[in-house]
Amino acid sequence: MMTTRSSAPPVPGPTPGTPTRPPCLEVDRLTVAFGGLTALDDVSFTVGAGETVALIGPNGAGKTTVFNAVCGLVRPRGGSIRLGGRPAPGSPTRLVAAGVARTLQGLGLFSGMTVLENVMVPLATGAAGTRGTHGDTPEDPEAAARATLDRLGLTSLVHRPVDALSYPDRKQVALARALVTRPSLLLLDEPAGGLGHDDIDRLAQTVRDVAADGCSVLLVEHHVDFVMGLADRVVVLDFGRVIACGPPDEVRADPAVETAYLGVSASREGRDGLGPAVDGQSISAEAAS
Amino acid sequence: MNRVLPQVTGTPRILLGGLALAFLGIAVTFVLDPYRNYQLAIVAAYFCATAGLSVLVGLTGQLSLGHAALMAAGGYGYALAASLVDGMADGGPGTSGDEGTSVVRVLAGLAGAVVVSGVLGLLLGLAGARLRGPYLAGLTLALVIALPAVTAVLRGVLGGDQGLRAPYEDVPPALERLVALEQWHAWIAILAASVAATGLVLLRRSRAGLQMRAVHGDETAARLSGVPAGRVKVVAFVASAVSAGLGGAVLCLVTQSVSPGAYSLAFSLLLVVAAVVGGLGSLGGAAVGSAVVVLLPWLIESVTTALDLPADLQQRLSGNLAVLVFGALLVVVTLAWPGGAAGALAARRAARSQQPPLTER
Amino acid sequence: MDRLVFLLATGVARGAVFALFALSLVIVWRAARVVNFAQGAMAVVAVFVAFGVTAATGSYWLGLGSALLTGAVLGVVVERGVMNHVPAGNPLPGMIVAIGLVMVLQSGLGMLFGPQHRPMAAPFDERPFQVGGVPVLSPYDVFVLVVAVVVMGVLALLFTRTSLGLQLRASAFAPEVSRLLGVRVPRMLTIGWVLSSAVAALAALLLVPTELGLNAHSADMLFVHAFTVAVVGGLDSPVGALLGGLVVGVLMTLVTGYLGATVAPVAVLVLLATVLLVRPAGIFAAIEARQA
Numbered sequence: 001m002m003t004t005r006s007s008a009p010p011v012p013g014p015t016p017g018t019p020t021r022p023p024c025l026e027v028d029r030l031t032v033a034f035g036g037l038t039a040l041d042d043v044s045f046t047v048g049a050g051e052t053v054a055l056i057g058p059n060g061a062g063k064t065t066v067f068n069a070v071c072g073l074v075r076p077r078g079g080s081i082r083l084g085g086r087p088a089p090g091s092p093t094r095l096v097a098a099g100v101a102r103t104l105q106g107l108g109l110f111s112g113m114t115v116l117e118n119v120m121v122p123l124a125t126g127a128a129g130t131r132g133t134h135g136d137t138p139e140d141p142e143a144a145a146r147a148t149l150d151r152l153g154l155t156s157l158v159h160r161p162v163d164a165l166s167y168p169d170r171k172q173v174a175l176a177r178a179l180v181t182r183p184s185l186l187l188l189d190e191p192a193g194g195l196g197h198d199d200i201d202r203l204a205q206t207v208r209d210v211a212a213d214g215c216s217v218l219l220v221e222h223h224v225d226f227v228m229g230l231a232d233r234v235v236v237l238d239f240g241r242v243i244a245c246g247p248p249d250e251v252r253a254d255p256a257v258e259t260a261y262l263g264v265s266a267s268r269e270g271r272d273g274l275g276p277a278v279d280g281q282s283i284s285a286e287a288a289s
Numbered sequence: 290m291n292r293v294l295p296q297v298t299g300t301p302r303i304l305l306g307g308l309a310l311a312f313l314g315i316a317v318t319f320v321l322d323p324y325r326n327y328q329l330a331i332v333a334a335y336f337c338a339t340a341g342l343s344v345l346v347g348l349t350g351q352l353s354l355g356h357a358a359l360m361a362a363g364g365y366g367y368a369l370a371a372s373l374v375d376g377m378a379d380g381g382p383g384t385s386g387d388e389g390t391s392v393v394r395v396l397a398g399l400a401g402a403v404v405v406s407g408v409l410g411l412l413l414g415l416a417g418a419r420l421r422g423p424y425l426a427g428l429t430l431a432l433v434i435a436l437p438a439v440t441a442v443l444r445g446v447l448g449g450d451q452g453l454r455a456p457y458e459d460v461p462p463a464l465e466r467l468v469a470l471e472q473w474h475a476w477i478a479i480l481a482a483s484v485a486a487t488g489l490v491l492l493r494r495s496r497a498g499l500q501m502r503a504v505h506g507d508e509t510a511a512r513l514s515g516v517p518a519g520r521v522k523v524v525a526f527v528a529s530a531v532s533a534g535l536g537g538a539v540l541c542l543v544t545q546s547v548s549p550g551a552y553s554l555a556f557s558l559l560l561v562v563a564a565v566v567g568g569l570g571s572l573g574g575a576a577v578g579s580a581v582v583v584l585l586p587w588l589i590e591s592v593t594t595a596l597d598l599p600a601d602l603q604q605r606l607s608g609n610l611a612v613l614v615f616g617a618l619l620v621v622v623t624l625a626w627p628g629g630a631a632g633a634l635a636a637r638r639a640a641r642s643q644q645p646p647l648t649e650r
Numbered sequence: 651m652d653r654l655v656f657l658l659a660t661g662v663a664r665g666a667v668f669a670l671f672a673l674s675l676v677i678v679w680r681a682a683r684v685v686n687f688a689q690g691a692m693a694v695v696a697v698f699v700a701f702g703v704t705a706a707t708g709s710y711w712l713g714l715g716s717a718l719l720t721g722a723v724l725g726v727v728v729e730r731g732v733m734n735h736v737p738a739g740n741p742l743p744g745m746i747v748a749i750g751l752v753m754v755l756q757s758g759l760g761m762l763f764g765p766q767h768r769p770m771a772a773p774f775d776e777r778p779f780q781v782g783g784v785p786v787l788s789p790y791d792v793f794v795l796v797v798a799v800v801v802m803g804v805l806a807l808l809f810t811r812t813s814l815g816l817q818l819r820a821s822a823f824a825p826e827v828s829r830l831l832g833v834r835v836p837r838m839l840t841i842g843w844v845l846s847s848a849v850a851a852l853a854a855l856l857l858v859p860t861e862l863g864l865n866a867h868s869a870d871m872l873f874v875h876a877f878t879v880a881v882v883g884g885l886d887s888p889v890g891a892l893l894g895g896l897v898v899g900v901l902m903t904l905v906t907g908y909l910g911a912t913v914a915p916v917a918v919l920v921l922l923a924t925v926l927l928v929r930p931a932g933i934f935a936a937i938e939a940r941q942a
Contacts, residue, residue, distance in 0.1 A: 071513060096515030108510030110503045121503045122514035124496040141496075177514065352745055354687075416926040422741055423685040424926060427877040430687075431922050434874055435915035442916050554870065558753055565746060605764050609757040616753025623746045624735050 021049040022085030024185045024216035025070065030079035032065055032240075039065045041240045042079070047185070052207065052217040054227040054248075057237035058260055063220040064105065066237070067187050071095060071102055083185065096122055101183035105190050107174045109162045115173050116158045119145040122181045148180040152206065168199045175203075179210065186210060188219040192226045204230055228252065236260070300491065307487035314479035318472045326471040327543070332583045333478035334360075334539040337485040339563040339582075340575040341532030344489045347570020348498065349525045350505040351418055355429030356533050357557035358436050362409045363402035363534025364547035368453040369446070370401025371542075375456045391458050395477065395542065398455065402538035403531050410530020414523035421508065425526075433557045437549040452548025455541045478539045485532045486572050492528055501525050555612060562615045566622050568631025577630050586611035652784045657907040658900060663791035665899020666798035667857050671872055672879035672891040673802060674850035679885045680822045681842025682733070684741065685877075687748040689850045690869030691755040692728065696720035696851035697858055697868070698759060701770060710773040714855060721851030722844045729843035759866035767863025776859070794856050801852065802892065805845070809888075818842060871915065875902065878922045 025047040032040040040062045047053045055063050068074045070081055072090045081088040083098055095102070101122070110118050123141035149158055152172050157165065162173060171191065178186060188207070192200050200223070207230055211217055221227045227234065228248040236244040236251055238260040244251050251257055314333075318326050342356045353359075374397040375390075413432065417425030440447040447453065460473040468476075492498050503511040504518045512518050541547045563582040567574030589611050593603060626633050671689070678686045686692075699720040704713035732751065736743045774793050778785035787795075809815035820828040821838035829835050857872055858864050875898060883894025898921070905917040 073509070092509070092512040093515055093517050095513060102513055104510055104513070108507040108513075110506030110510065112506055113499075113502055117499060117502070121499060121511065121516065124500050124503075125515045125517070181515075346742070350740075350742055352742060354749070412923070416923045420926070423687075423745060424881065426687070426745055427685070427874075427881070428922055428926060431874045431877070431915075431919045434870055435919040438912055438915035439919075441912045558749055561746065561749055562753075601764075605761050609760040612753050612757035613761070616750045616755075616757065619750030619753065620732060620747050623743050623750065624732075627737075627743065 023048050023082075024051070024084060025218060026080075026082040027066065027070070028080045028082070030066070030069060030081065031077045032062075032069055032074055033077045034074075039240050040069070040076075043237070043240070043242055044079075045235045045242060045245055047216050047218050049184075050211065050214050050216055051232045052211050052219070052230055054231035054234045055218060055220045055237060056222070056224065056227060056234060057243075060239075061237040061260075062240040063237055064189060065240075067102060067189055067218075067220060070100070070187065096125070096181050096183075099181075099184035100187065101178035101181050101185070102187035103174045103178050103189050103191060105193070107170055109170055109174060109177075111163050113162060114159050115149065115154060115162055115165070115176075116142070116145055118162050118173055119149060119176045119180050122177060145176075145180055148176045152176050152179075153202075168195055171195065171199075171203075175206065184215055186215055186217045188217065188221075190220055190222065192221055192223040200226055303487060303490050303494070307483045307490075310486070311479055311483040314483070315476055318475045318479075321472075321475075323469055323471040326469070326475040328583060328587075330471070330475040330478035330539065330543050332579050333475070333482040334536040334543070335560070335563065335579040335583055336482050336576055337536030337539065338533035338560050339567070339579045340482075340486055340489055340572050341529035341536075342560055343564035343567065343569055343571065343575045343578070344493060344532075345525055345529035346564060347568075348493060348501045348505060349418075349522050351522060351526060352423075352426045352561075353413075353429045353526070353529070354426050354554075354557055354561065355413075355431075355433035356529070356560045357552040357554070358429070358433040359406050359410060359530045359533040360537030360540065360556075361436060361547065361549065361552035362530075363406040363537030364541040364552070365447060365453060365537075366401035366403070366405030366534065367398035367538035367541045368455040368547050369405075371395065371398030371456050372453070373397070373401075391461065394456055395458060398542065399481070399535065399538050402534045402541075406534025406537065407527055407531050410527040410534075411523070413530070414526035418522035418526045419519035429557075430554070433552070433554050436552060440549045448548075450549065452546055452550075455545050455547065457545050458542060474543045477542060481535050481539050485535050489528065489532060489572060492525075497521065497524060558612075559615065562619050564629075565619055566629055568629030568633075571629070571631035574629050574631035582615070585614065589614065653907065656778065656785045657903050659786045660791065660907075661900035661903030662896060663787060663794050663899070664860075664903050665896040666795050667853050667895075668872075668875050668879050668899050669892045669895020670798045670801060670856070671850055671853035671876035672883065672895055673805065673888060674846045674853065675876055675880050676885060676888055676891050677805075677842055677849065678846035679880075681818065681839055681846070682729075682822075684733070684744040684748075685880075685885070686846070687745060687873070688728065688751040688755065689846070689876075690854070690873035691752040692724045692847055693721065693850040693854035693872075694864075694866060694869045695724060695755055695759065696847075697770075697854050697864060698763065700855055701768065701864055704771075710771075714852075717851045717855045718848045721848040724851075725844040725847030726840055728847070729840050733843070756866045763866070765865060767865045769863045770859045772859035790859065797852070797856060801849065802888075805849070806888070814841075871918075874915070874918055874922075878918055878925075881922060881925055 023046040027046070028044050030040055030043040031038070043062070043066065045053070055066060057063055065074065069076050070083075070088060072088065072092045072095070075090070083089075083100060086098075089095065089098055110121065120141045123144060146155075146158065149155060152175060154169070154172055154176060157169060157173075162170065165173065171194070175188075175191065178188075191203055191207075195203065204226060207217060207219070219227070219231075231248055233246060234244070234248050234251040235242060236254075236257050243260060244254045244257050314329075318329065321329060338356050338360050341359075342353060345351055345353060371394045374394045413425070413428060417428040437450065440452070441449045458474070458477075460468050460470055464473070500511070500516045500521045501524075503514065503516055504521050508518050537547070537552075540551070544551075559582050563578030564575060565578070566581055567576070567578030586608075590607065593606050593610065598606070622629060628635065671693075675685065675689060678684065678689070696717040700713035700717035703716040704710055707713075728751065732747060733744065736747055772790045774789040776788045776790045778788040778791070780786070807815075809819060817828070817833045818838050818841060820831070821833050821835040822842070825835045828838075853876075854869050854872060858868055861868060879891060879894040879898045881894075882897060883890025883892070898918075901921065902914055902917060906914045909917075
């Protein structure tokens with residue numbers, strides 16, 4: 001089912017035979033403005049329990065702003081955000097307890113600390129696991145951190161200072177830090193940016209494994225091939241509005257999406273968009289928020 | 290420490306380490322003459338404040354320009370509590386006499402110091418630590434500059450410019466033969482310093498310490514990881530304030546007085562110098578820095594006296610020359626060796642350990 | 651009532667000086683993203699130079715000019731010689747280096763001039779005019795107000811109407827983009843420091859004649875007052891500096907007038923702590939500025 005230029009949230013129907021769970025994330029008519037600039041205008045979409053949804057769009061479309069709003073880093077001017085049926089906590093510090101974990105475009109690793117220490121931080125408050133669906137409180141933060149690092153192939157780097165690692169390794173550490181709290185919703189901000197083919201394949205497998213465990217994933221990406229192979233549904237943003245939403249194949253064929261990416265209209269000339277027609281390399285430029 | 294008792298790790302190891310250092314310090318007092326022991330006590334007092342400041346800046350990146358005022362708070366807390374206990378004891382105020390009363394007085398004084406400096410630290414921390422940037426620094430600067438005015442306004446309790454007097458603590462009768470007065474005071478100072486150091490190391494290694502370092506590393510990412518950044522910074526500030534308060538209490542005990550003149554802006558800046566030169570975040574560095582900050586002015590003073598300069602020039606140089614050197618040191622160390630003495634030492638060690646094993650020495 | 655009018659008027663004059671100094675802090679914050687804790691010490695050096703020049707030549711105006719010049723030169727020296735070498739991105743080293751500078755400058759002045767307070771003569775009478783029998787402002791206060799307003803006006807025009815001002819704002823806001831557009835960003839940074847330092851020197855020079863006298867520590871309280879103004883009005887906001895300056899100036903003068911001069915530093919401290927505790931966003935400033 002595809003909608004164009006609509007703000008009606010397309011809610012996936014429940015799989016027959018399974019008990020209905022509230023959607024993991026419901027964004028309803030979200031509007032965010034910075035001074036005179038409207039970054040998000042009436043944005044609505046949902047991420048169902050266990051779904052992997054991709055949020056794509058040209059640079060400056062507002063994708064990271066959506067993340068920032070969900071995380072409580074910016075205050076919306078209008079609309080609502082619900083997590084697991086309940087209103088999203090307005091403050092980023094309560095996300096871990098709500099079962100949400102996020103990676104940052106700039107990684108935001110804690111400099112001056114080792115890999116292990118970085119990954120142990122989210123467990124330091126003991127809030128992890130109190131509300132998440134995978135809710136057993138990790139008894140020993142260090143053991144839980146090591147387990148996550150093993151899972152991501154970082155065992156040999158456990159005591160290295162995080163500043164000394166290569167970029168792909170740093171990205172893995174950031175991912176480990178997000179996964180260590182066993183979240184029920186994982187927000188990935190351009191996880192494939194700056195990675196080579198092998199690392200991207202490894203990342204895709206990790207995301208699939210995480211989704212198979214029942215975690216919902218919302219990812220923002222420029223790397224279209226990566227996204228299309230991974231997502232159950234794709235939401236396309238342009239200029240702060242949802243212009244398309246649906247399964248990858250349908251979105252790919254939508255002319256509105258093609259226009260947004262390829263910049264057919266004069267006002268978008270020279271913009272750094274990319275679309276299916278372009279060789280699907282990722283551009284890891286910092287998207288304007 | 291771990292080479293001696295490798296099976297002891299974690300908290301017990303730190304506690305043992307603190308005790309060992311205390312014993313070492315006490316042993317050293319036997320070989321020093323009274324004046325040196327007095328200086329040692331002063332260095333230990335400065336260390337308490339410097340260590341607190343160094344850990345605060347190193348761990349959370351918050352700069353306090355008013356740690357002298359926090360020491361003063363500890364000093365006043367000590368004087369008030371100890372005098373209170375003294376007044377309640379039999380035989381009236383002043384002389385020690387009864388060993389038991391002396392211990393009670395000192396303990397009460399230290400408790401008073403901890404409470405007053407802790408409360409002040411909490412207020413300052415709440416006001417400034419939640420914000421990023423220079424606001425805490427500016428607030429603490431305002432505090433230390435306003436200290437004389439504060440004591441004047443609260444003249445009834447704090448005694449204005451004259452300050453307060455604290456009871457004189459003599460050597461307990463049992464130890465009278467063994468230990469001189471300055472040595473006894475040095476012991477108390479060393480014990481206080483060990484307690485402060487142990488507490489700070491435990492804090493650094495705890496979950497709270499991890500959270501503090503995370504906030505310093507990247508505050509947004511830390512908050513997204515569930516760390517309550519504001520609260521964490523306040524805790525760090527209170528810990529450093531209490532440590533400084535202990536130092537102030539020791540100074541008060543050793544000098545039997547506390548007054549605003551002794552805790553000036555210049556003193557606060559001296560503490561910053563000690564922390565930076567030693568290496569921010571390092572307790573060993575704090576010890577080195579405190580020693581430098583106490584001994585260098587004394588050294589400069591001796592040199593200028595020896596040079597036999599005209600009295601007017603002598604007067605002008607006194608104090609100012611040391612400050613000039615320290616200011617220059619602060620600038621140079623920050624630009625050239627940001628890790629301070631501790632950082633330089635660590636870099637050397639790291640470089641040495643990475644040398645190829647084929648190299649024969 | 652008479653007293654109140656007098657205090658209010660004096661408060662406005664005092665506030666103008668605070669606003670001017672706070673403005674210098676705003677300029678350097680916007681240009682270099684650093685709170686220059688050495689601003690006061692640098693300004694005092696300039697005032698000492700002015701004092702010397704006036705003593706030598708007998709002319710206040712030459713002294714004023716030399717203060718501005720010294721401030722400007724100091725701005726260049728500090729920026730190029732010291733601040734330029736501080737690693738960017740982390741505000742901490744910049745603050746520590748500034749503290750080091752304060753120590754060097756103040757001890758240097760102490761060594762050269764000793765600890766005594768040297769009274770500075772004002773160019774105009776410091777006895778207040780009487781309006782209908784009520785003492786209001788002195789000719790000197792009026793002079794201070796006029797100078798402050800004129801300077802703030804000139805700066806406002808500079809920043810909003812001239813090409814230089816545009817370049818200054820652009821390089822502060824977006825240095826990389828400005829560089830690409832041909833703006834000489836390092837030069838703009840230096841100009842920002844020069845302007846800031848000169849304005850601070852002027853503010854200190856205007857203040858000192860009303861105080862006990864000139865000595866190495868004359869600007870400590872001025873810095874604290876100006877910092878409080880910046881907190882109340884917002885480090886990012888020139889208008890905030892102006893309004894905040896008036897608020898703080900009037901408040902402080904009222905406190906000094908009714909409760910005595912000893913209480914003044916405590917009042918500043920209480921005001922600063924209260925604003926930070928209750929309205930950390932500042933009374934006039936935007937919320938974003940506080941978290942930066």
